[in-house]
Amino acid sequence: MPSSPRPLNVKVTCAADAPERSNQGLTVAATAIAAGSRVSLWLTGDAAWLGTVVATDGRPPTYDLEHAVAPEDLLAVVLEAGRVTVCSQCAARRGIGDDDLLAGVRLAGAALWTEEVLAEGVQALVY
Template identity: 55%
Template sequence: MARDLVVKATCGADDAERVNQAFTVAAAAVASGARVSLWLTGEAAWFAVPGRAASFSLPLATPLASLLDAVLAGGSVTVCSQCAERRDIMSSSVVDGIRIAGAAVFTEEILADGVQALVY
């Protein structure tokens, strides 16, 4: 049985390989049958806005929009509430299925039994 996985992406297009790795690991874990929660913090919060993931490009990498779709199809995606607020990202302006939540929810997820947390 696969463990639950929480992946926290802390960067955006400013660190393309690192953010791509976070999305890739989250999508691969979903494909393997793990319960996955992907958190978008800092500049990664922008990828919750429609069209932003599609505009991201990294040579030889699976398109970020496809990875985001895979995680949304089998897991959950959350934007940090403070990160969203600092960028004027509202719950009405994010991709369908993405929620905005704060540190208390993140802490609850990572402290649950059997959870592996990764930060990129």
């Protein structure tokens, strides 16, 4: 009987300010979902914006990166089968509140992130 992949916690700390690194983290999270891993994606720093809706059109902020899947599409994959969290301190510094978040995205802080990454068998990656 094959074993399940271990749980994965991915923290993305950037967005349009470092699109290649941001997209790598989102791609790893979405790929781990496809591989059957339980994924928790944390959006911190400027990546916090990726978990929000833009007031004018109800879509998350994005960036273009040649030869890469759009961040909003990768985020949708993780939201479908994993968990997405925006750092509460990062959100507060940017004026982001619960009403600004995409459906299914939650706000939480360092205590919960630490609890998640210290759980048995979890692999944590930071981008």
